[in-house]
Amino acid sequence: MPDYESLWSELGIDLKPHAELLEALLPLYQEVYLSQKNRPRGMEYFDFVVGEIHGLRVQELNDFRRQGGKVVGTFCIYVPEELVLAAGGVYVGLCAGVEVGTAQVEAVLPRNICPLIKSFMGFKLARLCPYFESCDLLVGETTCDGKKKTFEILADYAPVHVMEVPQKKEAPDQELWLAEINKLVARLEELTGKKVTYESLREAIRQLNAKRRALRRLAELRRADPPPISGLDALLIFQIAFYDDVERFTEKVNALCDELEERVRQGVGVVPPGTPRLLVTGTPMAIPNWKLPHLAETSGAVIVAEELCTGYRYFQNLTEEEGGSLEELLVNVARRHLAPHCACFTPNGGRLEDIERLIQEYRVDGVISYVLSFCDPYAVEHYQVEKFLKAKGVPVLKVETDYSMQDAGQLKTRIEAFVEMLRQKT
Amino acid sequence: MPDYESLWSELGIDLKPHAELLEALLPLYQEVYLSQKNRPRGMEYFDFVVGEIHGLRVQELNDFRRQGGKVVGTFCIYVPEELVLAAGGVYVGLCAGVEVGTAQVEAVLPRNICPLIKSFMGFKLARLCPYFESCDLLVGETTCDGKKKTFEILADYAPVHVMEVPQKKEAPDQELWLAEINKLVARLEELTGKKVTYESLREAIRQLNAKRRALRRLAELRRADPPPISGLDALLIFQIAFYDDVERFTEKVNALCDELEERVRQGVGVVPPGTPRLLVTGTPMAIPNWKLPHLAETSGAVIVAEELCTGYRYFQNLTEEEGGSLEELLVNVARRHLAPHCACFTPNGGRLEDIERLIQEYRVDGVISYVLSFCDPYAVEHYQVEKFLKAKGVPVLKVETDYSMQDAGQLKTRIEAFVEMLRQKT
Numbered sequence: 001m002p003d004y005e006s007l008w009s010e011l012g013i014d015l016k017p018h019a020e021l022l023e024a025l026l027p028l029y030q031e032v033y034l035s036q037k038n039r040p041r042g043m044e045y046f047d048f049v050v051g052e053i054h055g056l057r058v059q060e061l062n063d064f065r066r067q068g069g070k071v072v073g074t075f076c077i078y079v080p081e082e083l084v085l086a087a088g089g090v091y092v093g094l095c096a097g098v099e100v101g102t103a104q105v106e107a108v109l110p111r112n113i114c115p116l117i118k119s120f121m122g123f124k125l126a127r128l129c130p131y132f133e134s135c136d137l138l139v140g141e142t143t144c145d146g147k148k149k150t151f152e153i154l155a156d157y158a159p160v161h162v163m164e165v166p167q168k169k170e171a172p173d174q175e176l177w178l179a180e181i182n183k184l185v186a187r188l189e190e191l192t193g194k195k196v197t198y199e200s201l202r203e204a205i206r207q208l209n210a211k212r213r214a215l216r217r218l219a220e221l222r223r224a225d226p227p228p229i230s231g232l233d234a235l236l237i238f239q240i241a242f243y244d245d246v247e248r249f250t251e252k253v254n255a256l257c258d259e260l261e262e263r264v265r266q267g268v269g270v271v272p273p274g275t276p277r278l279l280v281t282g283t284p285m286a287i288p289n290w291k292l293p294h295l296a297e298t299s300g301a302v303i304v305a306e307e308l309c310t311g312y313r314y315f316q317n318l319t320e321e322e323g324g325s326l327e328e329l330l331v332n333v334a335r336r337h338l339a340p341h342c343a344c345f346t347p348n349g350g351r352l353e354d355i356e357r358l359i360q361e362y363r364v365d366g367v368i369s370y371v372l373s374f375c376d377p378y379a380v381e382h383y384q385v386e387k388f389l390k391a392k393g394v395p396v397l398k399v400e401t402d403y404s405m406q407d408a409g410q411l412k413t414r415i416e417a418f419v420e421m422l423r424q425k426t
Numbered sequence: 427m428p429d430y431e432s433l434w435s436e437l438g439i440d441l442k443p444h445a446e447l448l449e450a451l452l453p454l455y456q457e458v459y460l461s462q463k464n465r466p467r468g469m470e471y472f473d474f475v476v477g478e479i480h481g482l483r484v485q486e487l488n489d490f491r492r493q494g495g496k497v498v499g500t501f502c503i504y505v506p507e508e509l510v511l512a513a514g515g516v517y518v519g520l521c522a523g524v525e526v527g528t529a530q531v532e533a534v535l536p537r538n539i540c541p542l543i544k545s546f547m548g549f550k551l552a553r554l555c556p557y558f559e560s561c562d563l564l565v566g567e568t569t570c571d572g573k574k575k576t577f578e579i580l581a582d583y584a585p586v587h588v589m590e591v592p593q594k595k596e597a598p599d600q601e602l603w604l605a606e607i608n609k610l611v612a613r614l615e616e617l618t619g620k621k622v623t624y625e626s627l628r629e630a631i632r633q634l635n636a637k638r639r640a641l642r643r644l645a646e647l648r649r650a651d652p653p654p655i656s657g658l659d660a661l662l663i664f665q666i667a668f669y670d671d672v673e674r675f676t677e678k679v680n681a682l683c684d685e686l687e688e689r690v691r692q693g694v695g696v697v698p699p700g701t702p703r704l705l706v707t708g709t710p711m712a713i714p715n716w717k718l719p720h721l722a723e724t725s726g727a728v729i730v731a732e733e734l735c736t737g738y739r740y741f742q743n744l745t746e747e748e749g750g751s752l753e754e755l756l757v758n759v760a761r762r763h764l765a766p767h768c769a770c771f772t773p774n775g776g777r778l779e780d781i782e783r784l785i786q787e788y789r790v791d792g793v794i795s796y797v798l799s800f801c802d803p804y805a806v807e808h809y810q811v812e813k814f815l816k817a818k819g820v821p822v823l824k825v826e827t828d829y830s831m832q833d834a835g836q837l838k839t840r841i842e843a844f845v846e847m848l849r850q851k852t
Contacts (some may be wrong), residue, residue: 110805111824112538112805142593142772144802149769149772149806150806151772153809166590166592167568168590172605179597180598314507347484347576368743374802377574379536380572380575380578380579381539382536413623
């Protein structure tokens with residue numbers, strides 16, 4: 001990796017622990033990712049991105065800022081990326097996915113709170129995420145109690161704008177959400193000094209839809225048996241989707257898909273045909289939260305789909321591109337971004353329908369219901385998921401865990417037993 | 427207590443564990459309540475209500491139901507009691523406040539979830555709450571993730587209507603909330619077969635405001651030094667407010683206040699003048715969740731105010747009684763019920779203002795910030811409360827606990843040290 005120390009130093013990164021963090025990440029990546037067999041060549045780009053995880057992209061963002069550009073950090077798929085682009089900004093998903101800055105976090109947050117929330121506050125308080133430090137504005141949301149209340153504290157450390165995501169999807173909720181979309185537009189325009197116009201929004205929608213189409217294409221290639229790419233590699237691409245440059249990323253995903261299509265034609269896969277096929281559903285997984293997929297894919301199974309925000313929920317819906325006015329395009333953006341079925345909604349039957357559709361389309365043998373500790377929305381909704389799957393005769397394994405490795409041995413045993421059961425069933 | 431076994435049996439109560447529950451409650455009440463010194467005579471009625479806790483009132487509700495009346499159970503101060511009354515129904519707050527039915531609950535809910543939620547689901551699943559079993563409809567809300575998602579499961583066991591409480595209080599939120607108020611009216615009218623009219627709503631507002639005025643009067647008498655009533659007794663009255671008959675309760679509270687006024691005039695109190703005065707703020711306390719006030723008031727302090735839903739938040743706001751039409755009265759109800767400052771809102775500066783006002787008006791020496799385990803909204807907002815109070819120089823003690831007695835010894839030590847510090851300071 002080139003030397004980014006002066007950049008990090010300029011951003012106020014705490015260099016020593018940051019160096020330790022990167023030193024821990026790269027061997028983990030080696031073990032989890034580079035040890036995989038039959039990887040597609042097109043993964044080289046994504047390996048490069050991880051190798052440069054706090055480097056090149058951060059450099060790009062800061063070059064953009066030096067020219068007067070504004071960077072907006074987001075945490076959630078409900079924050080419309082289109083609006084940031086259309087206002088002339090660049091958006092970036094923020095760091096989480098690892099235990100970090102715990103001592104600093106526990107001085108401001110309760111100990112028993114979701115590891116994702118502890119992680120992003122830890123990155124901020126310990127000054128270990130150059131993306132965070134490159135942001136001119138953070139856009140939070142009210143999708144869960146923990147995040148909603150933590151953004152209030154985060155606002156002591158950085159400029160924060162919070163979008164209210166409604167809890168149902170009825171007419172008054174849609175109106176509330178459209179008002180929130182308009183408020184975000186105003187805030188972004190104020191930030192960048194540029195107007196969101198019909199043309200700029202249309203172009204942003206086009207770019208984002210192209211990215212979503214590429215991700216859908218990638219996802220759909222995994223319907224093949226054997227799948228041409230591992231669940232780990234697919235997850236990595238979805239994780240990188242949140243912070244890479246949109247057009248470059250879309251091009252690289254499409255190039256990978258060309259290769260994967262060829263693989264599918266030739267029957268080349270990452271596992272033998274007939275390998276038990278898993279769907280993972282639940283709370284999102286930020287880099288480097290790879291524990292569960294790594295355990296699953298070294299237990300004789302392959303993950304073929306993710307009903308996660310770092311998966312299907314991120315790219316399932318396109319924004320309608322037709323619209324006669326800016327207002328109509330904003331309505332399209334609002335409609336598209338209220339569509340995914342996060343457990344923050346009540347009731348949330350659409351999620352069960354998505355799971356059922358993914359099971360059929362991806363010929364899934366078993367489901368892992370993944371819940372981060374203390375994540376009430378997904379932990380409680382697990383009951384509905386399990387009831388639904390049991391009624392359909394689909395095997396389901398609940399995995400409740402955090403970012404530590406303490407339970408890895410026990411999880412491995414449970415997952416192996418689950419995979420063995422699937423193997424005997426199929 | 428008269429014999430209510432046949433009534434409970436008819437309601438489907440699981441009689442043996444229910445008898446054990448009551449057998450545990452009454453000695454606890456004896457120890458916590460009846461051992462208090464200098465209690466006002468007017469507490470006799472409230473002692474009687476607790477003695478009859480699952481008896482007389484349940485009998486009344488079921489006599490009402492036999493005449494065709496409908497009973498509506500609620501969990502939260504945002505559910506407007508006025509609307510239930512105006513539709514010809516009776517509302518009742520539901521059981522919680524004690525560890526119960528845990529084995530049944532943990533089969534459907536995650537183990538690490540708020541004790542209040544586990545408790546109400548435990549009461550329902552184990553069939554131990556005759557109020558639950560007397561309800562024709564339960565009205566839930568979306569004030570926290572745990573409750574929001576648990577109501578979906580509860581709907582498998584009883585008819586549930588969920589109100590969406592918005593997360594901010596801006597214009598679009600007020601519109602959403604008014605729509606929710608109108609949806610509840612429609613649901614209640616369907617349930618009772620009676621229309622909410624201008625006259626019935628006006629009368630209901632009048633009754634509820636009279637109750638709130640009586641509770642305010644009670645609260646304000648506690649400004650005296652020494653206070654004429656203990657925090658434990660005041661809390662009990664606020665707890666009973668959620669399920670007793672409105673007019674009888676109002677009358678009894680006012681009769682007690684007459685006595686308390688006389689006490690204040692004569693300088694009679696429940697503790698010596700100069701006893702350290704506490705404000706308790708945080709998550710609500712349902713009967714018999716008396717652990718914290720009992721520990722505090724046997725540690726040489728007196729609680730003079732509660733910034734809780736079982737306290738100030740319940741009666742601080744009156745509903746505007748003037749309005750030329752049913753629609754205007756409904757707007758008044760909506761406005762009043764969005765006013766209290768629950769930690770479900772973001773940001774929630776109004777709560778800090780309330781706390782500050784209570785500290786001044788009630789001459790508070792120290793604040794206990796009370797958080798039920800795994801209650802993210804209050805647990806995270808504690809940070810804001812503590813920061814605010816420290817800036818004002820007001821001592822604050824955070825107490826995070828559950829419904830068990832395991833931590834009672836440790837809490838007692840911490841509270842005694844806090845009270846001793848207040849004593850030296852004043």
